[in-house]
Amino acid sequence: MDFLIRQARPDEYAELGEITAQAYLQDGLLDFGEGDAYLAELRNVAKRAAAAEVLVAVRDGVLLGGVTFVPSGGPMADIAGAGEAEIRMLAVAHAGRGQGAGEALVRACVERARAVEGCVRVVLSTQPTMRAAHRIYARLGFVRTPERDWNPMPGLLEIALLTYEFTL
Numbered sequence: 001m002d003f004l005i006r007q008a009r010p011d012e013y014a015e016l017g018e019i020t021a022q023a024y025l026q027d028g029l030l031d032f033g034e035g036d037a038y039l040a041e042l043r044n045v046a047k048r049a050a051a052a053e054v055l056v057a058v059r060d061g062v063l064l065g066g067v068t069f070v071p072s073g074g075p076m077a078d079i080a081g082a083g084e085a086e087i088r089m090l091a092v093a094h095a096g097r098g099q100g101a102g103e104a105l106v107r108a109c110v111e112r113a114r115a116v117e118g119c120v121r122v123v124l125s126t127q128p129t130m131r132a133a134h135r136i137y138a139r140l141g142f143v144r145t146p147e148r149d150w151n152p153m154p155g156l157l158e159i160a161l162l163t164y165e166f167t168l
Contacts, residue, residue, distance in 0.1 A: 002059060003057050003058055003059035003064060003099075003100075003101060003104065004057070004058045004059070005055055005056070005057055005058075005104050005105060005108045006055065006056060006058065007053060007054065007055060007056075008045065008049060008054040008055065008056045008066060010046070010049075012045075012056060012063055013045035013046050013049065013054075014043075014045070015063050016045045016054070016056060016063060016065075016066045017042065017043035017044060017045045018043065019063060019065060019066065019091055019092075019093045020042045020043070020045075020065075020066065020089055020091040021039055021042045021043045022093070022094075023065070023091035023092065023093065023094070024038075024039070024042055024091065025039070026094060027129070027130075028129070029127055029129065029130070042089060042091075045066075048068045048076060048088075048089070051070075051074060051075045051076045052068050052069060052070040052071070052074055052075075052076040052088075053068070053069040053070075053071070053112065054066055054067070054068050054069075055067050055068075055069060055105055055108055055109070057092070057096070057101035057102075057104055057105055059096075059099075059101075062096075063093070064092055064093055064096035064099070064101040065090070065091050065092030065093055065096055065101050065102065065105060066089075066090075066091060066105065067087060067088070067089065067090040067091075067105040067106070067108075067109060068087070068088040068089045069085065069086075069087060069088075069108075069109045069112050069113075070085060070086040070087075070088060071085045071112065071113070071116045071119065072084075072085065072116055072118070072119060073086075074086075076088060078125055078150075078152070079123055079124075079125055079148060079150065079163060080123050083118055083119060083120045083121065084119065084120070084121050084122070084123050084165075085109070085112070085113040085116055085119050085121075085122050085123070086122070086123050086124060087106065087109045087122060087123075087124040088124070088125075090102060090105060090106065090124075090133060092105075097132075102132070102133065102136055103136045103139070103140065106136055106137070106140055107140065109122060110122055110140070110166060110168075113168060114168055119168060120167065120168055121165050121166060121167050121168060122142075122165065122166040122168070123145075123148070123163060123164070123165045123166075124137070124142070124163065124164050124165075125150070125161040125162065125163050126161065126162050126163075126164065127161060127162070128160070128162055134162075134164075137164045137166075140166065141166055142164040142165060142166045143164060143165060143166075144162065144163070144164055145163045145164060145165050146162070146163070148163040148165075149161060149162055149163050150163070
């Protein structure tokens, strides 16, 4: 792991937004492809950074990927409740995959959660097809919480998100 995990800089927001958008598009994670409304959210790193902490993995000046860390619920939280931090929008550029950047980003979120007073767990949502991410979560000690699974678009039954948690 010869890369650095740090807070994203404003001059990196557009690049990270495109890395995130392309990761979701190329992996077939957006049900409506280029027309998916969520694509604009994935690209809007400035909005995320204003409401949460956006971390990046960088090697030799090259941005490999990023993640959004939402401490203590916060406005960017989808499922986090009291005493929980949330991980959102983990993405690694295709060229940077298989090098440990995704795992390092998740580990950094867990460490940040440990520093948040009163935080007892880290939670996240993931799509069923995100198998590489599931392996990272399992390897790090996250456990599935099927009772928290949810659908961001209740009118579309095929869109369901799985949930995981890590107890600090």
